[in-house]
Amino acid sequence: MDKKLKNFIFVLNCGSSSIKFAILNPDSKKTYLSGLVEYLFLPDTCITWKYLDKKYKQIIGSNINHKFALDFIIEKILLKQKDILKNIVGIGHRVVHGGIKIKKSVLIDENVLTHIQDAALFAPLHNPANLIGIKIVMEKYPILSKKNVAVFDTSFYKDMPETSFLYAIPYNFYEKYRIRRYGAHGISHNYVAREACTVLNKKFHSLNIITCHLGNGSSISGICNGVCVDTSMGFTPLEGLVMGTRSGDIDPSIIFFMHKQLNMSINEIEEVLTKKSGLLGLSGVSNDFRYFEKNYHLKKEAKRSVDIFCHRLAKYIAAYTSLMENRLDAVVFTGGIGENVPLVRKLTFSKLLLLGFKINSELNLSMIGGKSGLITEVYSRPVFVISTNEELLIAQETLNIIKT
Ligand code: ADP
Numbered sequence: 001m002d003k004k005l006k007n008f009i010f011v012l013n014c015g016s017s018s019i020k021f022a023i024l025n026p027d028s029k030k031t032y033l034s035g036l037v038e039y040l041f042l043p044d045t046c047i048t049w050k051y052l053d054k055k056y057k058q059i060i061g062s063n064i065n066h067k068f069a070l071d072f073i074i075e076k077i078l079l080k081q082k083d084i085l086k087n088i089v090g091i092g093h094r095v096v097h098g099g100i101k102i103k104k105s106v107l108i109d110e111n112v113l114t115h116i117q118d119a120a121l122f123a124p125l126h127n128p129a130n131l132i133g134i135k136i137v138m139e140k141y142p143i144l145s146k147k148n149v150a151v152f153d154t155s156f157y158k159d160m161p162e163t164s165f166l167y168a169i170p171y172n173f174y175e176k177y178r179i180r181r182y183g184a185h186g187i188s189h190n191y192v193a194r195e196a197c198t199v200l201n202k203k204f205h206s207l208n209i210i211t212c213h214l215g216n217g218s219s220i221s222g223i224c225n226g227v228c229v230d231t232s233m234g235f236t237p238l239e240g241l242v243m244g245t246r247s248g249d250i251d252p253s254i255i256f257f258m259h260k261q262l263n264m265s266i267n268e269i270e271e272v273l274t275k276k277s278g279l280l281g282l283s284g285v286s287n288d289f290r291y292f293e294k295n296y297h298l299k300k301e302a303k304r305s306v307d308i309f310c311h312r313l314a315k316y317i318a319a320y321t322s323l324m325e326n327r328l329d330a331v332v333f334t335g336g337i338g339e340n341v342p343l344v345r346k347l348t349f350s351k352l353l354l355l356g357f358k359i360n361s362e363l364n365l366s367m368i369g370g371k372s373g374l375i376t377e378v379y380s381r382p383v384f385v386i387s388t389n390e391e392l393l394i395a396q397e398t399l400n401i402i403k404t
Contacts, residue, residue: 006025006087006089007025007026007027007087007089007399008023008024008025008032008084008087008088008089009023009024009025009026009088009089009090009091009092009394009395009398009399010022010023010078010088010090010091010092010144010145011023011024011091011092011093011094011391011394011395011398012091012092012093012094012133012134012137013093013094013133013390013391013394014066014070014093014094014129014130014132014133014134015126015129016125016126016129017038017039017040017041017042018036018037018038018039018040019036019037019040019066019069019070019073019133020034020035020036020391021033021034021035021036021049021073022034022035022391022395023078023081023084023088024391024392024395025395026392026395026396026398026399027399029392031391031392032051032052032084033049033050033051033052033077033078033081033084034049034050034391035047035048035049035050035073035077036048036049037060037064037069037072037073040064040065040066040069041063041064041065042062042063043062043063044059044062045059045060045061045062045063045064045069046058046059046060047059047060047069047072047073049077051077051081060072066129066132066133066136067132067136070133070136070137071136071140074137074141074144078144079143085144088144088145089145089147089399089402090145090147090148090149090398090399090401090402091137091144091145091147091148091149091398092149092151092394092395092397092398093108093130093133093134093137093148093149093150093151093394094130094151094153094187094390094394095116095127095130095134095150095151095152095153096123096126096127096130096152096153096154096184097116097119097120097122097123097126097127097152097153097154097182098115098116098119098150098152098154098155099115099116099118099119099121099122099154100119100178101115101118102115102116102119102150102152102155103155103158104152104155104158105149105150105151105152105155105397105398105400105401106149106150106401107147107148107149107401107402108134108138108148108149108150112150113131113134113135116130116131116134116150117131122178122182122235122236123236130150134148134150147398147402149397149398149401149402151187151393151394151397151398152186153183153184153185153186153187154182154183154184154186155186156183156186156187156189156190156221156228157181157182157183157186157228157231159227159228160181160183160227160228160229160230160231161229164181164229164230164231165180165181165182166180166181167179167180167181167234167235179235180235181231181233181234181235181239182233182234182235182236183219183221183228183231183233183234184217184219184231184233184236184237185213185217185219185221185231185233185237186221186228186231187390187393187394188213188334188335188388188390189211189213189219189221189223189228189231190393191388191389191390191392191393192211192213192332192334192386192388193207193209193211193221193223193332194393195372195386196209196211196329196330196332196384196386199384199386200329200330200382202329203226204226205225205226206225206226207223207225207226207329208223208224208225208324208325208327208328208329209223209328209329209330209331209332210222210223210317210320210321210324210328210330210331210332211223211331211332211334212313212317212331212332212333212334212335212338213334213335213338213388214241214313214333214334214335214336214337214338214341214344215244215335215336215337215338216243216244216245216287216336217233217237217243217244217246218232218240218241218242218243218248218313218335218337219231219232219233219237219240219241220232220240220241220313220316220317220320222320222323222324224323224324224325225325229323230320230323232248232316238273238274240316241309241312241313241316242278242279242282242305242308242309242312242313243278243279244278244279244280244287244288245274245275245276245277245278245279245280245281245287246273246274246277246278247273247274247277247278247281248278248312249312250273255269255273258272279292279305279309282301282304282305282308283301283302283304283305284301285301285302289336289337289340289341289344292305292306293341293343296343306343306344306347307347309344310344310347310348310351311351313344313348314348314349314351314352317331317348317352317355318352318355321355328381329382330381330382330383330384331357331381331382331383331384332383332384332385332386333345333383333384333385333386334385334386334387334388335388338385339367339368339369339370339371339385339387339388340368340369341368342364342365342367342368345359345364345375345383345385346359346361346364349376349383355381356380356381357376357380357381357383358376358377358379358380359375359376359377359380359383360374360375360376360377360380363375363376367385370387371385371387372384372385372386372387373385
């Protein structure tokens, strides 16, 4: 490790069923330590981490909660790396929802904690988990750093025009209850858009781009003159594209039908639309895209699911070109599916020939496993695969805040 490097940031992304963590240097963009706890509250909660290019894996118990897992991360891993520890200048916490009050990254104090708690109304699965992480680190481990910064996914959508964020329901639902579109995945869309600026040699404020984050959750954002002007996730992450287990867009009348004709309770309907729909619901088999890639030409349920996934995605990309003012600089694919599945890129853009997109097969096939680059013909509108790095953006934001 370069001993001269300082300004390490500990990044913590405390999710509802997993915890991601990393220690990076935002100046050199180097990640020194990164890891993931999976299967919280399930049998065999597992931690994997990488330190200076060496990988480790361990089962840390069964039905493990956030607190136990965080204690493990900090006491068994972090506190042992004394050379890194003494250079940590701040901690960056990913927070999914900033609510209606917080529009940008902030140093965390009591007031901010209250706002994050209030915003849990809009992100009931995510914000409480984010808060657990923040509180444990701040209260139990001030030794790591006293400077804790919250970086919000919703910040990226703060300048979205009301033509995009309002639903066509009585205005009073917005005024009184703040029912509107908030978006999600903002940190990832922001990161890949900024990376695209470097590749395209453009300033962010003049960037016109469509970014597609395709993972287990999927969303698409339209960015015009450096401002996100629309995004597919709405009041919650349920709206928009077809996802792993979420339905994305449906006619809301289906909910009335399920309730009134099928006698399903609201909780049962919520469970179907958030946990049993999307690729899992369509195929009846899996929400893991590796299954669909392998079986696309073999099993009709796999083909059906992928075709619907790509049809919806192509429709959104086409619609979002209408948000660009006379120029579209590029489309970017990122996330587990966006970065690893050439089949999705091929099928999606085969529906968009009219808009001037033509995928180069060889480039498309080669862009997998974290590689970033162009996948279109020279005469095509450019499409890039860009590997996302939300931790790096959180670390950069954190350093900016604690420097000011
Ligand atoms: P999230 O962060 O939303 O949980 P990810 O961005 O990690 O999701 O993406 C998860 C999805 O990406 C899963 O459907 C997974 O199957 C798919 N995926 C990841 N790696 C690959 C791969 N090498 N080939 C095919 N699909 C992949």
